[in-house]
Amino acid sequence: MKWVAKLFCLFPMLVLLVISSAEAEDMLMATVIKYQMIEPNMAPYLSRMVVTQRQVRMDDGVDKGDYLIFSRESGIIESVNHDERSILVIHPKQVSIKVPFLLKQKSEQILLSDAPEIAGVAPQQHQLLVNGELCQSVVSVDGLLTDLVEAWRQFRHVLAGEHAATLPYVPADQQLGCDLALNTFRPAWFLDFGLPVQSLEVGGKGFLLVDYSLEKAIAPTLFTLPDGYHRYSAE
Numbered sequence: 001m002k003w004v005a006k007l008f009c010l011f012p013m014l015v016l017l018v019i020s021s022a023e024a025e026d027m028l029m030a031t032v033i034k035y036q037m038i039e040p041n042m043a044p045y046l047s048r049m050v051v052t053q054r055q056v057r058m059d060d061g062v063d064k065g066d067y068l069i070f071s072r073e074s075g076i077i078e079s080v081n082h083d084e085r086s087i088l089v090i091h092p093k094q095v096s097i098k099v100p101f102l103l104k105q106k107s108e109q110i111l112l113s114d115a116p117e118i119a120g121v122a123p124q125q126h127q128l129l130v131n132g133e134l135c136q137s138v139v140s141v142d143g144l145l146t147d148l149v150e151a152w153r154q155f156r157h158v159l160a161g162e163h164a165a166t167l168p169y170v171p172a173d174q175q176l177g178c179d180l181a182l183n184t185f186r187p188a189w190f191l192d193f194g195l196p197v198q199s200l201e202v203g204g205k206g207f208l209l210v211d212y213s214l215e216k217a218i219a220p221t222l223f224t225l226p227d228g229y230h231r232y233s234a235e
Helices: 002-026 146-169 177-185
Strands: 028-038 045-051 055-059 067-071 077-081 086-090 105-110 124-130 133-141 195-201 206-218 230-232
Touching: 028 146, 045 146, 045 206, 055 146, 067 146, 077 146, 086 146, 124 177, 133 177, 146 177
Parallel strands: 086 230
Antiparallel strands: 028 045, 028 206, 045 055, 055 067, 067 077, 077 086, 105 124, 124 133, 133 195, 195 206
16 A cells, blocks of 8 residues: 555645646746836835736836736726825826927937947947937837837826826926926837837936846736725826
8 A cells, every 4th residue: 555655645746736837827928127227316226017918017026015007908007006005097198288399309329339239239329309408318229128118118108198187287487398308298219219228317317227038927916906995096
């Protein structure tokens, strides 16, 4: 009966293998990218973007922290705040408001002679100017993570609709050319040159690529929303 005893010893291992196999089948394949974020008067912090064919999750790299989910199909953004037990919902809307004043936009390429290649492609630097004022400098890799860049572009346009909705309430003397262009009327401008690996705005806000992974297996629970939280919108 020794073989019976051995069978019972192996049984938990077999169950574990079956469960692990089932879990593996349920996993989602995603592109994951991480940036170090820089803001004035703040310590640098991590920002993670997890992108699938249907959704985007943005967070600070912690699975159980606050996060937002962006649906690439509906264009809806849902931002979760655990402390407040709330979910801010942002619906996509067109930027229908007129530009309050002329925004003459221009980009200039800066040659990078010693930048190391990323995925076999040499990064390129571009400066974004509005009405002759430097607004943002971005170093990008053309052709890298194109689906992620497209999802990011979609997300930025939804945010632009939200910015446009609040613009009538901003005093005229506080409406700045760089802000209007980068956040409302040309929100994905910095993505026109490929995947950003480094960015710096004139106000000191920026980000730096830390790491990225292709076809990474992630738990579907990262894209679920908590039950019982108060849902609200800024509309």
